Amino acid sequence: MPTLDRHDAVFVLDLGDGENRFHPDWMGSVNALLDEVEKADGPKALVTTASGKIWSNGLDLAWLMEHPEQFPAFTATVHKLFARVLSLPLVTVAALQGHTFAAGAMLSLCHDLRVMRSDRGFWCLPEADINIPFSVGMGALIQSRLTPQTAHLAMVTARRFGGTEAYAHQIVDEAVPEAELREKAIALAAAHASKAGPALQTIKTRMYASVLAALHAEAEGGADARLVIGS
Numbered sequence: 001m002p003t004l005d006r007h008d009a010v011f012v013l014d015l016g017d018g019e020n021r022f023h024p025d026w027m028g029s030v031n032a033l034l035d036e037v038e039k040a041d042g043p044k045a046l047v048t049t050a051s052g053k054i055w056s057n058g059l060d061l062a063w064l065m066e067h068p069e070q071f072p073a074f075t076a077t078v079h080k081l082f083a084r085v086l087s088l089p090l091v092t093v094a095a096l097q098g099h100t101f102a103a104g105a106m107l108s109l110c111h112d113l114r115v116m117r118s119d120r121g122f123w124c125l126p127e128a129d130i131n132i133p134f135s136v137g138m139g140a141l142i143q144s145r146l147t148p149q150t151a152h153l154a155m156v157t158a159r160r161f162g163g164t165e166a167y168a169h170q171i172v173d174e175a176v177p178e179a180e181l182r183e184k185a186i187a188l189a190a191a192h193a194s195k196a197g198p199a200l201q202t203i204k205t206r207m208y209a210s211v212l213a214a215l216h217a218e219a220e221g222g223a224d225a226r227l228v229i230g231s
Contacts, residue, residue: 103138
């Protein structure tokens, strides 16, 4: 399960050492830890990483298929988490040490900056290959954070991007060796810790107003869960 550590002004949220799929309990834990970060006083920033070979493999589809009655609540929680991270009142850095797929890739895009391991691991939106269309909110998020060409390539072809290729396509801001990844992400976050506060949150919410509106609309009942899981 996710854990939270702190390095001076930088909080480090570790998503876990497994597949880190979006399960209700996992999302509940992530939200609880984000509550701790938001309540902390003073300069602060956030690094989100993981401990195993995977940063996040996306939605827990097996759980979803076993609990169809939970589809509306589940998809609402996913969209709310995206909106929350996208508009946090502090600078956020995703340190992608391993595979980052589907909803996991979307969560990485909610962060202000991304640093990815250069030698192993892929960033991918596989929905076209697994016949799962993006919700309107998800599509808006992806297209707001990537160049039009890269968004089209990622969404339509389900291309897998290694670290250096992800950097070349401006999906991530840096691609570095694994040994340097966490330190680089923490240093990058620390450099912006003084920016935390209401003004930064206002900047983000105004910058991504249409995306946040789309995500909140899905969360409030506008999305058909069947469009999220392709059923």
